[in-house]
Amino acid sequence: MHELTTKQYFSVLPLLKDINHKAVFALSVIEQNQKGKVYVNNREIPTAILVMSCGGFYCLAGDESDDSFVMSVVDHLNNSLNHPNFFALALFTEAWEKKLSLYKILNTKRIIRSYYRFNKEKFLEQISHLFVAPMDSITYHGLDIEIACQYRNHFYSYYQLVWDTDTHFCELGYGHFYTKHGEIVSVCTSPYVGGGFVEIDIITIDGYQRRGLATRLGIEFINDCLMNEKIPNWCCHSDNVESNLLAVKLGFEKIDEREMYWYSM
Numbered sequence: 510m511h512e513l514t515t516k517q518y519f520s521v522l523p524l525l526k527d528i529n530h531k532a533v534f535a536l537s538v539i540e541q542n543q544k545g546k547v548y549v550n551n552r553e554i555p556t557a558i559l560v561m562s563c564g565g566f567y568c569l570a571g572d573e574s575d576d577s578f579v580m581s582v583v584d585h586l587n588n589s590l591n592h593p594n595f596f597a598l599a600l601f602t603e604a605w606e607k608k609l610s611l612y613k614i615l616n617t618k619r620i621i622r623s624y625y626r627f628n629k630e631k632f633l634e635q636i637s638h639l640f641v642a643p644m645d646s647i648t649y650h651g652l653d654i655e656i657a658c659q660y661r662n663h664f665y666s667y668y669q670l671v672w673d674t675d676t677h678f679c680e681l682g683y684g685h686f687y688t689k690h691g692e693i694v695s696v697c698t699s700p701y702v703g704g705g706f707v708e709i710d711i712i713t714i715d716g717y718q719r720r721g722l723a724t725r726l727g728i729e730f731i732n733d734c735l736m737n738e739k740i741p742n743w744c745c746h747s748d749n750v751e752s753n754l755l756a757v758k759l760g761f762e763k764i765d766e767r768e769m770y771w772y773s774m
Contacts, residue, residue, distance in 0.1 A: 536703030550578035625761035632760025652684035697726035
């Protein structure tokens with residue numbers, strides 16, 4: 510397989526057309542909003558691609574029939590030096606699922622990932638009927654340098670991978686936060702932004718769950734996206750019951766479920 514230069518990234522966009530918002534991380538790499546790598550089977554006329562984001566989310570797209578490319582991809586995946594602490598390889602067609610099942614990808618398990626599409630009308634209708642109880646001693650924060658630093662360095666270090674500086678996160682990312690006594694207790698942030706889409710990532714710490722914090726921040730996040738003419742995007746593990754329920758509550762409609770290879774030593 511051949512690694513493309515950043516100037517060549519846009520040449521592979523047609524291969525991502527059908528995937529579109531299912532792989533916001535890939536679109537972010539293509540647009541160079543966030544770092545990553547793009548590999549193809551043929552530089553001149555690529556028909557198959559591997560996109561690797563800096564945060565460890567990868568995807569395969571295009572024609573799965575090039576066995577030489579597929580074998581090179583598997584060899585690449587099986588070399589731990591090529592990854593951060595983990596990787597998650599997304600597949601978006603049954604053909605790619607069948608092809609990869611013929612190979613052994615080390616230190617991975619196959620999980621099922623759910624993909625959603627945002628329905629603005631449904632969102633607006635549902636939030637008009639939504640009651641979220643008031644909160645005591647909890648403070649809301651929008652994204653700024655101070656909260657970005659606290660979040661990336663002391664709450665969720667993964668965001669040091671996807672956004673290399675606090676400034677980078679503030680310039681291109683989205684974030685909404687709740688704190689109590691200065692400590693972050695719930696967040697709704699964007700790990701990836703690309704192709705006009707903004708990926709949603711929600712975390713609420715133990716002791717503050719089931720209070721409506723995630724719902725409130727989800728609404729703030731989505732309204733922020735709409736104000737900036739972006740489309741919020743949702744995907745999650747299929748067995749994450751709470752995440753799937755919240756997606757529907759916030760106006761998302763499930764459109765697909767696909768295999769993902771989840772790496773963990």
